[in-house]
Amino acid sequence: MTRDIVSLTAVAKVVVDAWDLDPKCVPIPWRTERSKETHSQPLVIAVIRDDGVVKCRPPISRLLEEVVTKLELASHIRVTAAKTSTSTSASHSIPHIESLAKPISVYVYWQLTKRKVASQKRYLDLCIGILLTPFATRHCSAREVQVKVFNFVDYPAVVLPTGYVRTRKA
Numbered sequence: 001m002t003r004d005i006v007s008l009t010a011v012a013k014v015v016v017d018a019w020d021l022d023p024k025c026v027p028i029p030w031r032t033e034r035s036k037e038t039h040s041q042p043l044v045i046a047v048i049r050d051d052g053v054v055k056c057r058p059p060i061s062r063l064l065e066e067v068v069t070k071l072e073l074a075s076h077i078r079v080t081a082a083k084t085s086t087s088t089s090a091s092h093s094i095p096h097i098e099s100l101a102k103p104i105s106v107y108v109y110w111q112l113t114k115r116k117v118a119s120q121k122r123y124l125d126l127c128i129g130i131l132l133t134p135f136a137t138r139h140c141s142a143r144e145v146q147v148k149v150f151n152f153v154d155y156p157a158v159v160l161p162t163g164y165v166r167t168r169k170a
Contacts, residue, residue, distance in 0.1 A: 015156050045071055046082035046126070048133040048149065056134045064134055071132075082131060116152070123153045131155065 019025040047068055050056060056064070072079050104112075131149065150157040 042078045043129045045079050045130045046128045048082045
């Protein structure tokens with residue numbers, strides 16, 4: 001998380017020019033023509049309100065809906081509901097069954113990796129520019145978080161403060 005736009009820009013630059021810091025990244029320069037093509041289309045923002053595992057508290061849900069309402073007013077933005085499937089993800093139960101897990105073979109591991117990459121490709125094909133979810137909780141304050149989808153698809157995540165949670169006015 002960053003506290004200002006300058007820091008957020010620095011983080012974005014690291015993501016774009018990752019090969020400067022990560023030797024595993026292929027150095028592909030920024031393509032201005034591709035960027036212009038992308039900017040000529042509406043920005044697609046997918047919203048995850050409930051991932052089926054972690055229920056959002058009402059004040060957080062209200063804040064999320066306020067953000068969605070404001071985004072829907074912009075003509076160059078298309079807001080859509082994101083579908084999540086927790087039935088194929090064990091990330092929320094691993095801490096509970098870690099001691100029961102049996103080792104798997106390299107072959108089985110690669111088969112699971114193929115399925116993961118295929119799922120990541122399906123996500124990529126949705127052309128989602130931003131995935132909007134409720135914010136992550138403080139570290140160690142919750143066993144489950146709604147942002148596990150970012151880990152699965154290998155997307156960067158940024159928490160943007162949107163306001164303060166207040167009690168509903170009567």
